[in-house]
Amino acid sequence: MAKVTLTIDGRKVEAERGMTVLEAARLAGINIPTLCYLENLNAIGACRVCVVEVKGAKALQASCVLPVAEGMEVWTNSRAVRASRRTTVELLLSDHPTECTTCIRNGTCELQALAESLGIRRVRFEGEKHGGVPDESSPSIVRDNAKCVLCRRCVAVCEKVQSVKAIGPQERGFETAIAPPFELPLADSVCVNCGQCTLVCPTGALHEHDDSELVWAALADPGKHVVVQTAPATRVTVGEMFGMPPGSVVTGKMVAALRRLGFDRVFDTDFTADLTIIEEGYELVHRLQEGGVLPMITSCSPGWIKFIETFFPDMLPNLSTCKSPQQMFGALAKTYYARKVGIDPADIFVVSIMPCTAKKFEARRPEMTDSGYPDIDAVLTTRELGRMLKEAGVVFDALPEEPYDDPLGVSTGAGAIFGATGGVMEAALRTAYEVVTGKTLPALDFQSVRGMEGIKEATVNLDGTELRVVVAHTLGNARKVLEAVRVDPGRYHFIEIMACPGGCIGGGGQPIPTTDEIRKKRIEAIYRVDRDMPLRKSHDNPVIKVLYQEFLGEPNSHKAHELLHTHYQPRYQYAQL
Amino acid sequence: MGKASLEVTRGAAACGCAARTAAGNAREASPQDMARVREIISRLRDRTAPLLPILQAIQKEMGWISEEAMVEVAEALGMHPSQVYGVTTFYTLFATGPKGKHVIRVCASAPCHVPGAGAVLEALKKALGVEVGETTPDGKFTLELTSCIGVCGVAPAIMIDDQVYGNLKPADIGAILARY
C-alpha cells in the first residue's frame, strides 16, 4: 500500500492511500466524533457530525468519506468545526424527544453520549418533532421513529448485510422517514425480526420488544412453576451488560443470577441443542440414504426461517423439519418434564434467555403449540436479562458460579458451539461421523467451518462417503448460497445457515455494541466453553439417552416428530395487497 | 407540493382535516388496472435505468401509482418494494393515492409570490372550497402548491395538469375553472 503524508491538527500523519481522514486521524490518536458512520457498514457523510476543515475547501468535509491525499491539511477541532458540529447536534436534539431518563437506550445512546461529549447544555432551536407514535406491531422489534436521527445504519444493515430491505428512506426533507413501504406496520412487512437494526441503531428508535414485565409477573405468581432456559450464546455475552470484557465466559454466574431472580428451575438450551443434533443428524442420514431432498438446510435460526419462507419458499422442502432448540425445549418442558415432576403443564411458565429478537416471533408461531400449550411463554434477549438483573440489584460480578438444574441442564460442548457460525455444522459432523461410520472421531475440531468468513465450504470424508457442506452467516450470504443451489442443486449435501453475522453470538438481542472485533472474542469464548466440557459430542449426552429411553423412543420417532419437528409455509412478500 | 408539504400534512393533522385519511381509504378501495401497469412495464423495462420512466408512465396514464403497481414494478425490475416506494415518495410529481380529475399546482416561489400568488391561491381556495392538499368533494380538482415551474415571465402562474396559466389575477380564476 502506498503511503501518503497529511497534516492533521498541525501534526504530520502518515496514512495508507485509500484511507479516509477519519481512519487516519483515529490511527494518529485523534478522535473525531461520528454519528451516522459505522465501520465496515455505513459511510455516507449524512449526519455531518464528523466534519473537518480542509485547507482549500470552501465547505467543511465529512471525514468519514474523505479520502486522504498527499499534502492535505486538516483541522478536526477548529472554531468553525466546533461551531458547526455543535449546531448540527443541537439541530438533531431540536427534533428529538428529550425523554432520556425513560428511554430504553438511556446510558447506551450514542446521541446522548455525543451531546455529553460536546458539552451541550442548551438547545437554541425548538421546533416540531417528526415521528409520531411507536410501531409496536412486531413481537420482536419496536420502531419509534420519533427518536430516529436518519443515520440509515439500519437501512444499511437490512440491505447490505441481510439483503432483506424491509425498511428504507421514504418521503423527503423534514418528512423523510425510515420505514417499511406503504405505511405498513413492521409486523406486516418482510422484516425477518433478526434485530440487527437494533444493534446498529445509535438511539432508541429501533429496539427489542421488552417482555420483562411478563416475566416479572410470572415470577411473582405463586401458582406458576417458572423455568428458564439459556441459549448457548448468552453465556459468553451477559457479562458485557455489566462491564465485563467481551469474551468473558459467565455460565455459572448467569445461572446463579437467574436463581436470584426467582426462577424455579434453571435449564440450558444447550441440552436441546444436543437433542437437535441427534434429530437433525438422523434426518440428514435418512435423507442421504433414502434419497430425500438435498441439500438439507439447518432450521435453528428463526430470522432465517422467515427469510426462506418469504424469499425462497420453493426451497422450504430443503429445510430440516427440526424445530429450533428453543422450541424443542418448550415442547419437552411442558410434556416430558411436566410429567416427570408431576406438575400440570398449564402451571408451567417457560422463559427463554436468547441472543435473538426473532426468537420472540418464533415463540408466537402457531406451529409452536405441540405440547398443547404455547411451548414458550416469554422470550427475553440478553439485553432484557441484563436490565432485569440491574433492576433486581444483582451484583453480577460478585456472584458465585452455580450449576444448571437437572435434568434439562445437562449438555455437551457440541450444544455450546451452536452459538457461533459453523457450530451447528461442527456439532452435527461430530455425531454424523460416528453414527455413519461407527468409529470414534479422531479429531473433534472442524477448523474449516469456524470463523468469520461469510461462506465456508468444506468436504468431509465419512469413511469413504464425501459429504459436501457449506456454512453461511448473514442472510445476504444465505441468499448467495441458495441462489447457487438453485443453479446447481447437487452442489452440497448439508447447509448451515445462521441469520446474524458471526452466528448467535452476534444476534440482534445481544449487548450493544456488537462489532466484528467483539464477535470474534465471543466466538473464541464459545470454543473455550466447548473445549472445557467433559463431553463434546451430542450423542454422548447421558440425559439425551435417558430421554429417548423414557419418552421419545428413538431419533425421528413418531413422538419425536409430533413434538420436535414442524413444517413451515410459504409467505407472500406483500400478501395483504 | 402536495404530499411532501410540511404545511399540508401538519396542517391537516392539526385541524383534523381528513385529506390524508380519505386518500388512504380510497387507495385500498380502487385497485388499479394491473393489465395496463404490466403493459407499461413490458414496454419500458428494457431501457437503461427504467424505474423512473415506468413510474412516470404509470403516473401519466393512470393519474397515480398504487401499491399493487409498485409491487409489480419492483418484481419486474428485481427490486424491493421498499426501494420503489422510497423513490416514488421522493418526487412531487408522483402520487401514491388517487387525486382529483385535474390537479391544480400553484407556484409558491418568489417570482410568483412577489406579484401576488398568495391572492391567487386564496381565490382558488375560495372558489374550490378546499385547502391546499385537498380534493373537491366532486373529485374534480386537487389543489397543491409547487415550487417554481419555470414560467416566471408570466408570473403569477399555475398549472392545471399540463396546461400553464400565467399573469393571473384573482378575478381570472372563475373563468379558468369554468373550462374544466
Next chain:
Amino acid sequence: MLYRAHVLVCNGTNCSLKASPEIQKEFSRLLPEYGLDKEVKVVETGCFGLCEYGPTVVVFPDGTFYSGVKVSDVREIVSEHLYKGRVVKRLLYQVPPAAKPVQVYPEVDYFRHQVRVVLRNCGFIDPESIEEYIARGGYQALGKALTAMTPAQVVEEIKASGLRGRGGAGFPTGLKWQFAARADGSGPKYVVCNADEGEPGTFKDRLILEGDPHAVLEGMALAGYAVGAHQGYVYIRGEYVLSIERLERAIAQAREMGLLGKNILGSGFDFDVEIRLGAGAYVCGEETALFESLEGGRGEPRIKPPYPTDAGLFGRPTVINNVETLANVPVIIERGASWFRTLGTQKTPGTKVFTLTGDIVNAGLIEVPMGITLREIIYNIGGGIPNGRQFKLAQTGGTSGGVIPPELLDVPMDYDSLAAHGSALGSGALLIIDDSHCIVDVAKSFSFFFLHESCGKCTPCREGTLQLHRIMERISRGEATRTDLENMKALAQAMYVAPLCPLGQTAPLPLMSTFRWFESEYLAHVVGKTCPAGVCPVDGTAARAAAGCAAREV
C-alpha cells in the same frame, strides 16, 4: 420556394399562453384570402424574449416588430402591412405609452442592448425544422470538428474560449471536458445535459430548448466527440412539456439526417441522445443528485469526490453541462475561441442569458455580454420599474442567490463581482422587487422554498431549513425576539459550511443577504412589531386567523 416576406409568430410558452397558436392559425387562414399564401410564409418560432409584451410578431425582411398582438389584429396586419405595405402603427412597441413607437425590433431598447449568441436563433427560426437550423449555420461546427479537428483540439478550443458553466457554479467548461477526456476510458463515458431548471425565476433553459433545440444537441455531440462519449442524456424537468416535445422532434430529425446516431457525417463517430424526465425535485439540479435520479433512485446528492468526470452517471466518467453552456459550444467551435473572448469580460468571456422577472416593465429573456451592470439591465433593457414605484432590490441567481440593494446597482454582472457582494450570478435569474414589498415577506418565500426542496439526507439542511423557515414565520408574525435573530445568524454560519451539498449550503444565503441590506426592516418586525410595507400580519390577528389550518400562506 422563395417567399417575399416571413411572419415570425412567437410560440414560446409565455406567448402561447396568450393565444399565439390562434394568431398563427389566423394568419394561415387569412393569407390565402388575400392571395398571399404563396408569397408570405408564417413561421412559428421559439421565444423572442420580450415576454411581457407578447404575443410578438415580427415581419421580415423589414424586421417590423409588433407586440401585444391579438387574434383580432391579424386581419389588419395582413391587409395593411403584408398586402398594402403599410405598417400598422398602433401595434408597434410603444413603452411607456407616451414614448415614440419603434418600428423595427433592433431599435427597441430591449433588443438594442442585447448580444445574442446563445439566443442567436431563438425567435428567428422554426424550432421544429432542422432545415432552418442548418440554413443558419447549424451543425457546421460539428462537421468542422469531425472532419478537421481532433478531440483534443476541440477541448483546447473550449478551454481557450474561457467558457464557464452557465448553470450557476461557473466552472471552466474546457477543464471539465479535459478531465473527462483523460479519465478512465476502459468503459463508456457519458455526456449529460442538465435541463432540470428548477431555480425560481429561471426559465432560460426552457426557452432555449423550445426555441433552438438543435443548438443544444449539437453542443452535446461536440462534447461527446471531445471526451470520447457515445451516449448523451438530457435530464429535463417533467413540467417542461413543450421543450420535451421540441427536443424529441429535434432528436428524431437529427437521427434521420445522420447528425446523431451511428457514424455521424461518415466520420466514424457515434453519438446518440436520450431524454429523461425529472419528477419534481429541485435538488436534482445538483449534478450528483441528477445522476442518482437518472439511474432510477431517490435524488439525493452523492459525496464528492469522486467528481463526475471520474465517476458520474452509472459510475462512469461524465461531462455534465447546463443547457446554456452547451448552446454556446457550436458557436465557439465555428467562430473560434478568440472571437468568443471579444465578448464579456477577461475572467468571464461571452454572454449571459438572464431572465427578468418581478417588478420590471419588460419581463422576459435577455442575452447580454458578461460584465454589464445591473443598472443597464434594469433601466436600459428592462424599461425600469413600473407603476411609478422605486427599485428596492434585485435578487440575482434565483432563490439561492443574494440580493442587490439600490446602492449596488452599478455592480458588473459576472461571477466574481457578484460573489464579492455576497450574491451570485447563478442561473441568471433576476427578480426585481419594488418598494411596495416587505423584505421579510419576500425572504419567507425563500426559506419556504428550501424547506420544501431539502432532500432530507443530511442533518444541517433537513433540520436547519425547517428552523430557518420557522424563524422567518415568527418574524413575519411579529413573534420573534432578538434571540431568534442571533440564532438565525449562528445557524446560517453553520449551514454555509456544514451540509452535504450546495442546496443546504446556499439555503441561508438569501436570508442573510436580505438581513445584511435591510436589517432595519427586520428590526421593525422584531423590535417595533410593525411591518413598514404593511404586508406582514405582525399584529397577530391575521396570523391567528390563519392558524386554524397552520401556516398555509404562500
